[in-house]
Amino acid sequence: ETEVADYMKSMAIRVSGFDVPRPIKSFADCGFPVQLMNAIAKQGYEKPTTIQCQALPIVLSGRDIIGIAKTGSGKTAAFVLPMIFHIMDQPELEKDEGPIGVVCAPTRELAHQIYLEAKKFAKPYNLRVAAVYGGVSKFDQFKELKAGCEIVIATPGRLIDLLKMKALKMFRATYLVLDEADRMFDLGFEPQIRSIVGQIRPDRQTLLFSATMPYKVERLAREILTDPIRVTVGQVG
Numbered sequence: 001e002t003e004v005a006d007y008m009k010s011m012a013i014r015v016s017g018f019d020v021p022r023p024i025k026s027f028a029d030c031g032f033p034v035q036l037m038n039a040i041a042k043q044g045y046e047k048p049t050t051i052q053c054q055a056l057p058i059v060l061s062g063r064d065i066i067g068i069a070k071t072g073s074g075k076t077a078a079f080v081l082p083m084i085f086h087i088m089d090q091p092e093l094e095k096d097e098g099p100i101g102v103v104c105a106p107t108r109e110l111a112h113q114i115y116l117e118a119k120k121f122a123k124p125y126n127l128r129v130a131a132v133y134g135g136v137s138k139f140d141q142f143k144e145l146k147a148g149c150e151i152v153i154a155t156p157g158r159l160i161d162l163l164k165m166k167a168l169k170m171f172r173a174t175y176l177v178l179d180e181a182d183r184m185f186d187l188g189f190e191p192q193i194r195s196i197v198g199q200i201r202p203d204r205q206t207l208l209f210s211a212t213m214p215y216k217v218e219r220l221a222r223e224i225l226t227d228p229i230r231v232t233v234g235q236v237g
């Protein structure tokens with residue numbers, strides 16, 4: 001136990017919550033199948049970043065998480081890798097029943113970056129990833145969602161529009177990520193986020209990532225996460 005405590009101190013990780021899984025030291029500790037390990041190696045990721053060391057075992061255990069770490073710390077893979085793991089276990093359905101993984105991000109640039117990362121890890125499993133955001137044809141996105149996908153990466157406003165158009169169903173969604181939650185709030189997306197969360201089953205796994213935790217984000221986290229573990233890496237303003 002003191003060994004784990006010393007290790008976490010050296011990594012500047014702070015955690016709160018009960019039954020926190022131990023941090024991992026290598027991707028091999030995650031129990032990922034060989035195709036996913038190969039995809040990680042192909043990306044040139046030799047070992048997990050600090051936030052990944054603590055977030056991966058938490059998310060893989062099915063727990064909700066609040067992850068606070070600065071930009072560039074590797075948060076995307078911390079939610080994308082467990083998302084692939086979560087989805088590849090699910091049975092394939094003949095009929096399209098909607099996405100299993102739903103990721104919300106504040107801007108189209110961020111949504112696109114997450115899309116690219118998700119595509120790389122989803123490829124060996126033939127999982128379909130759709131990215132939906134403003135500035136491009138809503139009709140094309142409607143058609144893409146109608147054709148079916150396992151993962152959707154979206155800005156909140158466009159996702160709401162497409163939900164209203166019944167482009168997708170949410171009842172199969174069990175893995176929800178709110179990335180850069182503070183920026184989504186700054187951009188005024190709180191109502192859209194609340195509406196999206198309200199359309200996803202309450203027994204989902206919910207992940208919230210943010211660079212900062214202002215009061216409004218804290219309040220939302222308290223409302224929509226279940227027994228979350230909070231992980232903070234480094235100095236956070």
Ligand code: ADP
Nearest residue numbers: 045046047048049070071072073074075076077
């Ligand atoms: P954040 O979301 O915390 O801002 P990103 O997920 O965008 O950070 O990652 C920042 C950069 O680090 C990206 O270029 C990403 O490819 C790279 N990266 C992520 N995880 C690893 C890793 N384990 N090893 C090496 N590079 C990584």
Ligand code: MG
Nearest residue numbers: 075076179180
């Ligand atoms: Mg990020």
